[in-house]
Amino acid sequence: MDGSREIPPTPTRRAFLQSSAAGFAGLVLGFTWTGKGRLGVNAAQAAADGRFAPNAFVRIAGDNTVTVVIKHLEMGQGIDTGLATILAEELDADWAQIRSETAPADAAVYNNLNWGPVQGTGGSSSIANSYPQLRQAGAAARALLVSAAAETWGVEPATITVKQGVIAHAASGRSARFGELAAKAATLPIPAELPLKEPRSFTLIGTRLPRLDSAAKTDGTARFALDIMPPGTLVALIRRPDRFHATLKSVEAGAARAIAGVVDVVTVPAGVAVLAKGFWAAKQGRDALAVEWDEAAAEKRGSAELLTAYQALAATPGLPARREGDVAAALAGAAKRITASYQFPYLAHAPMEPLNCVVVLTPDGCDIWAGDQFQTMDQANAAATAGLKPEQVRIHTVYAGGSFGRRANAASDYIVEAVSIAKAVGANGTPIKLIWTREDDIKGGRYRPMYYHTLEGGLDGDGNPVAWRHRIIGQSIIAGTPFAKGFIKEGIDHTSVEGAANLPYAIPNLAVELHTTEVGVPVLWWRSVGGTHNAYATEAFLDELGEAGGQDPLALRRRLLAGHSRHQGVLDLAAAKSDWGSALSAGRGRGIAVHEDFHTFVAQVAEVTVAPSGKVRVDRIVCAVDCGRAINPDVIKAQIEGGIGYGLAALLYGRVTLAEGRVEQSNFHDYQVLRIDEMPKIEVHIVPSDAAPTGVGELGVPALGPAVANAVYAASGKRIRVLPFEETGNA
Template identity: 60%
Template sequence: MNEIAIEDLSRRRFLQGGAGLTLGFCLPGIAAAAAAAGPGKAGEGLAAPVSFEPNAFLRIGADNSVTVISKHLEMGQGTYTGLATMLAEELDADWAQVRVEGAPADAKRYNNLFWGPAQGTGGSTAMANSWEQMRKAGAAGRAMLVAAAAKRWQVPAAEIEVSQGVVRHAASKRSAHFGALAEAAAQETVPTEVALKKPENFRLIGKQARRKDTLEKTNGKAKFTQDIQLPGMLVAVVAHPPLFGAKVASFDATRARAVKGVVDVVQIPQGVAVLATDTWSAKKGRDALQVSWDESAAFKLGSDEILARYKEMAKKPGLTARKDGDAAAALGKAAKVVKASYDFPFLAHAAMEPMNCVIRLSSDGCEVWNGEQLHTGDQYALAQLFGLKPEQVNIHMLYAGGSFGRRACKDSDYVLEAAQIVKAIGGKAPVKLVWLREDDMRAGYYRPLYHHALEAGLDEAGNIVGWQHRLVGQSIITGSPFEKMMVKDGVDATSVEGASNLPYAIPNLTVDLHTPTDIGVPVLWWRSVGSSHTAFSTEAFLDEVAAAAGKDPYELRMSLLTAHPRHAGVLKLAAEKAGWGSPLKAGKAGERRGRGIAVHESFRSVVAQVAEVTVARDGSLKVDRVVCAVDCGTAINPDNIRSQVEGGIGFALSAVLHGEITLKDGKVEQGNFDGYAPLRINEMPAVEVHIVPSAAAPTGIGEPGVPPLAPAVANAIAAATGKYLHRLPLRSSDLVT
């Protein structure tokens, strides 16, 4: 087999790079090795090849191509387009000539500015942490091109204009494309200060720039891990234990080795790996394996048993996450107390592309091809396993077919699994690890199961005087490398986000948390993390409180949000666009229709949604319409924002209607989409997305569309039926007339 051409950026290729300008803003100066070019006119003097230090976000080629180096993973959320838009805006590049490459793993140059000295994509931070960085990189590149043109043409730099990839001096009628100036621009000093455009001068930001990954993904040129073929590469499929915590006691590979195409069978800490010349042969070999498992230390509780334990824990106070006033005293004196509890199941990430990874070991180090989301963590984990320096682990960041948090594993699980296989065979061949859907469902990581208990006290006038919120569930962060940063006084911030920062003006409010440490189910962040459950409990409960107080749910929220104008703004916009307060069109005979509202902040963005539902007599549910208002700061790519919110609504609705991972005697019962159903197209509602105009810095958008959907739907069901639902996923049996 011939090695495919890798489109992503490696250190070696970057150094070899061709003609053009390579720029890194706020980084060490570039090393230009070319002689100064003489004056010329448009079309003159294509630059000769020049090598530059690979510390950049921008490369301009002699062919006028503008390559943006993306430090963040493109997994369908539009990162490549967003980052390129910011840089190209300030560079004044021709959008048609802009392309994007994935950056190598190098936290010194490509760290996530919100994460400190670590490179990675997550927490809806890609645009927000890059907002000034990418714009300044583009502006610096523009300034260097202008300076080069001014010297070449012997004219004042202030008289030069740049537009659509062309540098012009109107008075002398001179012009040059970027490529013709690249070599000369490379000799200019990287400016330490640059002037950024004012929003009214934006040409790309806020407009409908065409996505940069669409064409490659439709014509088949996009490179995913499954597309990687290396000389002599073997494909590995692993037999994982049926219970979490179980180990291999013994195995017989006789029948597996007899399968045509199977090359080797090796034991690794995660199970038994079968290596073959192709995926299907590896799977057949795994199916033929005979493995005896040591389950003496395995986790053996079922979901119902876990939940029962959580409910007992919720009867006592936990660790305090927030305490305003004295909620217990206020509840004791309240004229009326409303109580409710909410249950949330384990959830799988279920991305369209299950986990996979390619690793090649050589005398120089380790090369990795992967839809890489947590560069620094994986780089250091691999270095430790192989006894290498981190810089000897070269990661090629490919496209990923979704993630929803799964590829940013705090334990580097599937990456280390691939590495363990390579190590077990002595590095004699590159290995492509492939997880099948059943591996992803039964041997992966999950959104934790949670139990919430809430109480609210009302005075005689129906005002909320006290609020108590207790949560019970596994910590994602405790025991991970992120613990020091994100766990304070024993409280995992991701467990209580959305509850501990409740925006409503309630004088006495307490949030506490129980974190069981003896539940052996691997857990990980799932799209919108803690807000995936806290938004439902807080917003659904508030509707119950509104009903007890005899108040309109929208009006009650607005009265409590005077100190939070962003929340009030999106709530008002969503309500207006949805026609809140106007009657819904009647359904067919026996059908009940309702409208519900919810608002939630996550990843510094605020989203309000109004859902309209139809509930049939047999309990079947149809979500007809969702109207959404979003405040995410400056809208870099409005169409992409709408797409992310629409996708988030569909993702959330999958969990509302179907999503549930259940355990029986410790074993995951679901194995594929037959038991863990994604949303079908006929279940998708009509969606409207309204973006609040803003000149503020961008905030997250990949995840904030998810949290408000479930409570908006539940509140709409309550409006239609009078039934308040306290568990997810929703069940038609709860809605039967």
């Protein structure tokens, strides 16, 4: 070990240092619009190097580039582009001059405004929470540039226009680009009033703009955490127990240490870490470990035992998540009753980039490079592990190779593992790069929980639904985390019942109940969270209920959604674009489903072909989405396309199963995902809207499953109630 503390600057680190030099602390304070006294300090600092940084979200350089500071993690959802669009719109910048840069971890400045004083990305909230903030930030920068032009030219600010990055005064024929006025603008106070544009005059929002990350992600230069390798880096792999909550009993590391390139073997709370001069040596070293585990506290049940236990619970009332009318009486008095049960397995997120990060720990500070989704939580957990204060932990967020929720967890698992290794080797400044293999990822837990649902419905003599009882059985994602206080009310984890307890249909007698189970398998939110199972159970069962009552699936939904104009709007659009009701050939079928989450509304119509063998092929998905004002329509379409593909992978193949507590899958051969030959044709239609923009990152997923399931029934007469389809030979 060379003990080097001098890490050659990676782009991220260099950016961080430059930002610090420009006085981020001062700029933080400066983001108070009327705080003129504080702004004076900022302006002086910014002006000293000729740059203009009126607030923590934008910087304009003399070369005319506009750098937008992105507080959310770019993990593929296009958020660099989306957030930059909002700021550039109010700034009246030219898209070609826009750059993006990832924000440092600092919850005082870069918090998710929907979450309180916490920096992080999730819940399809990035656009929604940032829209007002970045409009203001862009407008502030624009106002200062206008003031600078007005002073320079001796004209009234009101006579100056800004368009596509050019500031102009028509009467005198003068014009300037932003860079020419940046230094002057940096010396001026922000006006107290910052008028925002009328949306009808938007020129960037609502148009197709090239993604900011396309170039770097097509020539190999995009930097992910896996690509961060300061000199002297030791790669670490951890041997973890193959049953959750087992602990280390003993390890024989002699053979591992004998492998060329292996530098050290240390025990950490997660298991036994092998440190080597590269991945290959670390992998060989890990394979050579002989480890015994203490399994006294380990989870030893298998999936079949869990299912049996869940089915027994389903026969008993759960805690009420919603109760309207008298369900028992309505069911007893119904002209017709039907019941159905649905099974959902554990699911791994399996992002393409396995979890990894680089940690440099010294006695008085910790630097972390990661595709970090939850900076404030990760700072706190890293600090607690290292024995530092959170502000001594500097997180350098880089692109994440997907996440789907996996990188944001309350335990900061992979971050804490890496910090604990760095601590175990002496907090000596050696860069430690922890890499999870794909096997570690598939077997490593933090899954979408396994769930079992039972639904019972009653119809009156005219075939109208009059009773609905829904029982949900499964683990809580939130229990035992710092979020329990906010998300668990009277025993109900909101994330367990979202999409079910807020069922929008007008059914007079309705009960939604929850049994929260205790299982030693770590669980986590997974793209669209409660929607991953509740949308399927409710939308598939509504079809069953409609069929029992002789009702068309679309007509029934429209009628039960009276007054829910945005639900109806997406249903109508999807139905129209898919020619709902037109004939399909034998063996083919069409199904519809609608879902609302994170204040975004989605309807999907699936067209499928079911082969005589039962194999389902999804031919086409028509999706209508209402996410308020569309900031980047093409990025929205991409997210919906991707969400559909991600949801379809889980629908057809996704399943993590346990045998005596051990995960049975390990890599993409037995945890199958969607490949290109099974990707359907997808059409995405966006409902025009003036409502506040909401997120779409997770919204392709929920309606996909039930739309396909309902289509399979239309094609074949078979109801699929056990996921994935492969379980019943339908994939």
